[in-house]
Amino acid sequence: MTPTTQQLNDWDKQYVWHAFTQMACYEPLIIESAEGCELIDTAGRRLIDGVSSMWCNVHGHRHPTIDAAVTEQLGKVAHVTNLGCSNSTTIQLAKRLAELTPGDLDHTFFCSDGASALEVAIKLAFQYWHQCEKPQPQKTSYIGFEDAYHGDTIGTISVGGIDRFNAVFKPLMFPVERLPIPDRRLPTRAASCQHHLNTLEETLAQHHESIAAVVIEPLVLGAAGMIVQPEGYLRGVRDLTRKYNVLMIADEVAVGMGRTGTMFGCQQEDVVPDILCLGKGLTGGYLPMSAAIATTQIWNAYLGDYSDAKQLCHGHTFGGNPLSAAAAIATLDVFEQEDTLAQLPAKIERIKQQLSHLAEHPHVGDVRQYGMIAAVELVKNRETGEHFPWSERHGHQVCQFALQHGLWIRPLGDVIVIMPPLAVSIEQIDTMCRVISQAIDHVTLSKASLP
Ligand SMILES: *Cc1c(COP(=O)(O)O)cnc(C)c1O
Numbered sequence: 001m002t003p004t005t006q007q008l009n010d011w012d013k014q015y016v017w018h019a020f021t022q023m024a025c026y027e028p029l030i031i032e033s034a035e036g037c038e039l040i041d042t043a044g045r046r047l048i049d050g051v052s053s054m055w056c057n058v059h060g061h062r063h064p065t066i067d068a069a070v071t072e073q074l075g076k077v078a079h080v081t082n083l084g085c086s087n088s089t090t091i092q093l094a095k096r097l098a099e100l101t102p103g104d105l106d107h108t109f110f111c112s113d114g115a116s117a118l119e120v121a122i123k124l125a126f127q128y129w130h131q132c133e134k135p136q137p138q139k140t141s142y143i144g145f146e147d148a149y150h151g152d153t154i155g156t157i158s159v160g161g162i163d164r165f166n167a168v169f170k171p172l173m174f175p176v177e178r179l180p181i182p183d184r185r186l187p188t189r190a191a192s193c194q195h196h197l198n199t200l201e202e203t204l205a206q207h208h209e210s211i212a213a214v215v216i217e218p219l220v221l222g223a224a225g226m227i228v229q230p231e232g233y234l235r236g237v238r239d240l241t242r243k244y245n246v247l248m249i250a251d252e253v254a255v256g257m258g259r260t261g262t263m264f265g266c267q268q269e270d271v272v273p274d275i276l277c278l279g280k281g282l283t284g285g286y287l288p289m290s291a292a293i294a295t296t297q298i299w300n301a302y303l304g305d306y307s308d309a310k311q312l313c314h315g316h317t318f319g320g321n322p323l324s325a326a327a328a329i330a331t332l333d334v335f336e337q338e339d340t341l342a343q344l345p346a347k348i349e350r351i352k353q354q355l356s357h358l359a360e361h362p363h364v365g366d367v368r369q370y371g372m373i374a375a376v377e378l379v380k381n382r383e384t385g386e387h388f389p390w391s392e393r394h395g396h397q398v399c400q401f402a403l404q405h406g407l408w409i410r411p412l413g414d415v416i417v418i419m420p421p422l423a424v425s426i427e428q429i430d431t432m433c434r435v436i437s438q439a440i441d442h443v444t445l446s447k448a449s450l451p
Pocket of ligand 1: 222
């Protein structure tokens, strides 16, 4: 018998432990199906998927090309291990990625989650310095950034910098050199790029002999609140890491797969990292799959006789899963068939226009955007930049209002995130931005919270 919505609600609260959720005050939103850029809940209510089902979905839900590819793969085989074994679909995906990524990022290690791809990248960089032509095994540390997010495993929270998530786990984490968040607003817009590059160079000059890699989210620090880096910063990071002989790991789990307007974020500044990590949108947001893609220089350091023991001793059971690979290949096919990237400038411009009036709002401290990623930061006082007390959950209230008006979004604290599938229509962009504006007015102006 099909369970009722009420039963599902009860069971969800009792049996499912949701991510980043206080289960004692959790109210279920249960999605039954989806169509294009809309989610449909158990009551039949349609909601625009305003954050791409947590930054994953690319071409919309139930895209016929991706659905067909997964179905066809199901008719062959659902899973094959990649420990010393392969399958034709995953091989073809790896070749496509090698062709698509810039430079000689030609060698893909497949995993299932973003965090695992980052774990692989962290270990690849570490072991590389033991085995490269001029070994430097004393390179055992990393440079990371305040408020950076790379996943929730112990290695990725060590390199990441979000204290409010991780403070309790400090005793488990390894130390890294942590730099201030490279926010383009700090210390001033004009001085930002040079200022943050100087900080990096000082740290590299002092510590490069012990640093294996810089780990960075290119262009936009996602979970930090969609913080946009100054133009030219990423390019500068690449130049400095080369100058000081340190590897660069680009975490494109959020910004990859077209989200910034180019297929990969690094391409915006003509950068080729040593290791590129993809996740989230890699399968169009369909199935779990992530990738750590390494240059030939890294790859070569791992080659040798069996007895040299140079291989990477790391693996994930479902890495390279053929169903996921089929979805990923189809996702790349749709980019070509629908000329997805060419449609983006008009959508990016529309989001910019539609959000521009919010910049003057008495409770908006900042409106920022990079490509198809946008964010509106709520503040108590725009003159001083003072935030609302976090426990008042203004961001959450805005999203609750949006939910009642046909839009599903999830905030980062008091930062309202707008990150629809790339397939979103101009009309849907207009609706999203209108609802968000109304929601912000409703939450900040109607409650006598004016200064
Ligand atoms: C989401 C995210 C991750 C982690 O991916 P999971 O699949 O949740 O493990 C890593 N890095 C960035 C930049 C992300 O946005």
